[in-house]
Amino acid sequence: MGRRSAKRHHVPGTSPGTLAFPAEAGAPGRMTVITYSAEAFTERTVASLAEVPFPTPSGQQTWLRIVGHSPAALGALTERFGVHPLVVEDVVNVEQRAKVEEFDRYLFIVLDVLRATADGAMREEQVSLLLFEDLLISVQQGESDLFKLVEERLRTGRGKMRGLAVDYLAYALLDAAVDHFFPTLERVGERVDEIEDELLARPDRRSFERLHETKRDLLRLRRATWPLREAVAKLERSEGGLVREGTHVWLRDVYDHAVQIIDIVETSRETTSELVDLYLSSVSNRMNEIMKVLTIIATIFIPLTFIVGVYGMNFNTQAGPLSMPELNWRWGYPAAWAVMLAVAAAMVWMFRRRRWL
Amino acid sequence: MGRRSAKRHHVPGTSPGTLAFPAEAGAPGRMTVITYSAEAFTERTVASLAEVPFPTPSGQQTWLRIVGHSPAALGALTERFGVHPLVVEDVVNVEQRAKVEEFDRYLFIVLDVLRATADGAMREEQVSLLLFEDLLISVQQGESDLFKLVEERLRTGRGKMRGLAVDYLAYALLDAAVDHFFPTLERVGERVDEIEDELLARPDRRSFERLHETKRDLLRLRRATWPLREAVAKLERSEGGLVREGTHVWLRDVYDHAVQIIDIVETSRETTSELVDLYLSSVSNRMNEIMKVLTIIATIFIPLTFIVGVYGMNFNTQAGPLSMPELNWRWGYPAAWAVMLAVAAAMVWMFRRRRWL
Amino acid sequence: MGRRSAKRHHVPGTSPGTLAFPAEAGAPGRMTVITYSAEAFTERTVASLAEVPFPTPSGQQTWLRIVGHSPAALGALTERFGVHPLVVEDVVNVEQRAKVEEFDRYLFIVLDVLRATADGAMREEQVSLLLFEDLLISVQQGESDLFKLVEERLRTGRGKMRGLAVDYLAYALLDAAVDHFFPTLERVGERVDEIEDELLARPDRRSFERLHETKRDLLRLRRATWPLREAVAKLERSEGGLVREGTHVWLRDVYDHAVQIIDIVETSRETTSELVDLYLSSVSNRMNEIMKVLTIIATIFIPLTFIVGVYGMNFNTQAGPLSMPELNWRWGYPAAWAVMLAVAAAMVWMFRRRRWL
Amino acid sequence: MGRRSAKRHHVPGTSPGTLAFPAEAGAPGRMTVITYSAEAFTERTVASLAEVPFPTPSGQQTWLRIVGHSPAALGALTERFGVHPLVVEDVVNVEQRAKVEEFDRYLFIVLDVLRATADGAMREEQVSLLLFEDLLISVQQGESDLFKLVEERLRTGRGKMRGLAVDYLAYALLDAAVDHFFPTLERVGERVDEIEDELLARPDRRSFERLHETKRDLLRLRRATWPLREAVAKLERSEGGLVREGTHVWLRDVYDHAVQIIDIVETSRETTSELVDLYLSSVSNRMNEIMKVLTIIATIFIPLTFIVGVYGMNFNTQAGPLSMPELNWRWGYPAAWAVMLAVAAAMVWMFRRRRWL
């Protein structure tokens, strides 16, 4: 919760099914009805749900696309198609966990797709699907290219999509949505590799902050993908008749992709954990190296400074024969230097032998 | 256990069903009976349970609200409604784990709602529900606004609540109770975000202590919400007939909310764990930075201090030609300065080259 | 294993059912037979198992209490009541994991109660129950007040215990045993709170050692309580007829308590883990603070010491115009002080600006 | 994902079953048909799938080996043998998770074998098996010695392989593939042992980086082997008739090997985790040792330097009787040395007594 992962919630105690439309969702939205069969394909924009033929005429399949959370359109889902008010509430409330719910006459699927944007941030996009007999309703928050390729395949009649019912279309949309995680994961993976290289070359506060961000991204991805897997598994096992026999094998493939995504997310999470260790060890290593060298320099000079201090003492050389006679020796000064060089050399040698240098 | 999470427990070995009323619960409490049907709504305060019509007259629904743990009222639950003594014990003992228990004639639901108070602390509020055929008894520890909106919806007749039986009312109360976790989580989430910002900007002992408190809060939230989820799941699967068919879909929604709450709690917990890492790494980073600079300053001056020490030695320059002749050279003093500046420059250059500065 | 958690084990390969009586268990022990019904209550001490009426006369219930592991008494359990030799072995071998085993004619329950003693240590006390039709045998290691209150309730006839069969008595003993964990947990919880306060106020080696001990205690509690929960759950689900229908709801309550105990233990464990973090962070914080201040003091004085060293050099001021003329300047000495004060002030200012001070 | 663990994925939204041939897979590949029975063995290279007899003539078994991902050959699998397009997609997309899928007429098995190459890196090799009645199709990415020994056993007629059906051959291939993990694990294990020895002898940045690499290798091995185990378990439980009764016991052996592999991987992972602790503790230990010695040297000399500084002060000994009379004492200088030696000895003695040296 909080700023970075805000969830809208209505006031506790209000009537369930209360639709909390986001402020920015005032845009009227766009509704398109696509009717297709093996032979035909028509597409038109409608202004209200009343224009959608329901039940779908025999031999045809209908895909109703609702883009934007128009209160009018979504509010009418209950009357027109008998959608449960709680489902409509879930459609409107963005940032749901992915889930699949089975009702008598329809299946409700909600997904949360995380996509890396150009600037490296991640954007969530919620997609709801309502799968009726011969009718599929998809609701998206706003304009997006998420289903662009599927739409084209349907329009151009490539592949076998037109010859099959809307449950196959639902599968194709799901597949597209799930596959959109892969480029995001790839980008995260590249970032992890870059950070690892940086850390091995030269540990850096900046790298660590990038690592921290990446871990947060992976936490979000994980939160999005585990329920996704559960939802797809539930859909694959669904036995209500809305998902036809032949579609299950395709859904199993989506399930495999979901598992693979989780696998990548979890592996990346483990890798980032190890990078934290690597960072900490690198930093402490580097710091130790510096401190060691500096301390050794200081340690070598400290006895030397003591020696020069000794001969800086002002004892009166006249006071007695043992009162600093060195000061008056002919070779006193060179001898002092010799002693100091010998001490320094001995210390360097000792540090070397102990492999401290 | 202990001060911060005290649990009351009776002396081991005493008779089960012994009611341990908290000392401060001496207040007489307040009992209200609300009777409603699709057409009617009456509300009155009663002084004893004997005044509650039971079984509820056909075509009506009764909601008995007990506010405050009045020994007299609660003690009478067993005689008047056949509630098991252990259930009454659970109602009275606050700080139960959330749970649902099924009996022949009623369902017992106990919940523990954690709410952030204005001063940032968290307050627990226990709610018990006893769901009979056409009668719902709710028991709260004290006055609270937890169910205010539900009560209003019932009083004003908005929504469909009046037209449905008390199991729907029980759902509405549960829903309100569960939804009260969201503002609390939001506040915790905001605090986590604030702490993260502080840590990234400038690691601070105070932030760490706030982080520690937040972790304790999340531990409490976790302890409260996992049993909550189990309890709601059990209720949803309940097949005793007390929960009507149509109510299950609403309970599934409450279950989804409980799952979402746990999801947020667990994600926040992971985030706070990473913030601990971030804090430790920031602190050590900052400390290292300081120590490095200081040590470098010391290291540069140590050889210089040695040099000035050398020319502070009192060797008699008359003793021989090698006895500190520098002291009498015309350019001796400037030369000493030149040497010292060269040494300092060389060291700075070396530190720069090794990227220690 | 080892000194602090010693387990007795017989030599591997010896015959199973070999009774390994602890050396100190030589005391003869005490056997009491309590016979009760709704109307009557008699209690007498017996010297051998042969004196115990078995099967219990109709309409009566018998509780045989064996206190102390008397070889004679326990060895006779097999002959007199047909108890399996392995069960007798388990009764004798203290420090069993809690468990419930069902046999044709009896149920075997063994529990391990951990209680905090006055000096803060924890003492284990093993209790075995053998539940037959109308006969309950309880075996305790030694004299203890564990079941004192239950015995009194039975003796005084308070509550409904006398009117029910021995399975209810078994429940009452179990309930008392399980509830004895609560005061122990409370004491541990208080210790955790104290340690937290100490750590927040002033991290201390002693606190850390107390924390370490507390963690060991919690580990022992955990090891004791998880099997306890499993055992109670198995008992609650038991369908052999020895546990009567009405007793299951009471056992469910004991199960709830066991779950609550585990909940507290696990929460305390998490709390202590966070306290370790808090301790380490506090210690390193404090240490850093000290080192920082000391290093800053040193760093400020090092350049000053260099300066005074410079003017301690013995260059002959007569040697030339640049040979330490400062020494003979009228304001030389005050100027040196001025320079030194300026350097010190500049450094303090710099450290302040960087927020190192 | 990312460079080091790149996954190919097609553009999200493209038609499922779209074959994404890797660029380097343009090579035509090689197809060999081996036909065998208890008495006969023939082997020939074919240019297209049309040349493969299907269904296999009675009394014979056919093994079709496809080496290299030839688009032509793989694309024809669907037409010729009725393989589902998604399966063909999985065959072509390398880096699948190991899995087993059951279809009406065939079983699909895909495995990912990780093998250590001579230079210590790990290479992945994907193997797909399609098990029909009397026909086994194996697809490998490229030439490899993975199945060399199995092929030889079949060719030479050693063992009982020729007398059994292709499900036994499939088992033999699986067994060979799984067993190829062992030498890899052995090499990783040796590396772990070497690193441990290095760390115990002398902690080293290089060892830590090797450790980090080893952890990444183990992560990859783990990711490869867990699905492997699941896949083999599913195959063992398979009841479709394609796996004959007698083959299950052999598959159980493969399953045991898979479990053993996971066991080794997990144990190695735990060992490497402990090595990280060992490394960090060794590094900090060594560093502490160095710093301690250096600091002690400095600490001993600091008071001595102070003393020589005292007698370097220029107070005028004529100014009064207490103005540094020591300087003119006959034994002043030796006394100063005596004091300094005494101070140094006292400090060394104190450090010794406190066991700092």
Add this chain to the structure above:
Amino acid sequence: MGRRSAKRHHVPGTSPGTLAFPAEAGAPGRMTVITYSAEAFTERTVASLAEVPFPTPSGQQTWLRIVGHSPAALGALTERFGVHPLVVEDVVNVEQRAKVEEFDRYLFIVLDVLRATADGAMREEQVSLLLFEDLLISVQQGESDLFKLVEERLRTGRGKMRGLAVDYLAYALLDAAVDHFFPTLERVGERVDEIEDELLARPDRRSFERLHETKRDLLRLRRATWPLREAVAKLERSEGGLVREGTHVWLRDVYDHAVQIIDIVETSRETTSELVDLYLSSVSNRMNEIMKVLTIIATIFIPLTFIVGVYGMNFNTQAGPLSMPELNWRWGYPAAWAVMLAVAAAMVWMFRRRRWL
């Protein structure tokens, strides 16, 4: 894998059932046939399996002990008793995971017993049992006292072993094998306690290395005991008729022991983890203590050294009235000492007040 936990594996791809006899297993081994019934007991050494009566004559029980992996003897198991080649392979390959496999005519049990040797190392000893109707074959790697006591009980006729079938004998062997873990665990536990005492008294590199070794031992114990528990559980649930009804309760006891062993291993593992924390905290504590004292000594002397440096400056006292007049004051030198003592006292006081000393 690797040196310390080497596993033998045959070349991947070789025929399954290939027996990989360890090089050192060339010794011929020893085979003993023990035939017993309630009344009789005979024992003789045989040279080949052909001498073993099979099926066992009615009314008798046969125990065939094979000690040493003699290729001749083990190779003949398949022909003589119909043992599956894979089972023979498992018997020969030491370092199997413990497991139980059920076949039509026999049960195969393989166990891995870890025993602490006198020098503190751990030795693995693999035991295989083949339980037929009235015949038990045990295979051990070499001579060992593992089953000495069981053999004696059988020979002397103590206990009820002779009167029961070989499944009870198999239980007795299992029980002996499992119980051999206890002394090992006890020794490990003692070592953990010793290490804890050392760490609390005085943290030491040597203790840490012992701790590291202990963790490796516990890892091995864990790896050995989890499969052990699974195997015993499977055996207890076995319903093939080879394990008679009355033996199940004895196996449940073995299962309890296995659970207890795991419990001890896991508890010890947690304890050692906490000891690592304790060690690290102790080391850093001790180090901090040393560094703090040393730094404080240095910090106290640095200002004093500065002061004596000041009065070592050679400013000409004749140059002016402010040019170091102190040097010629009558009380200059004592005053300098007074100032220095005051500074030192002030610093000590400050450090005390801040509790740094």
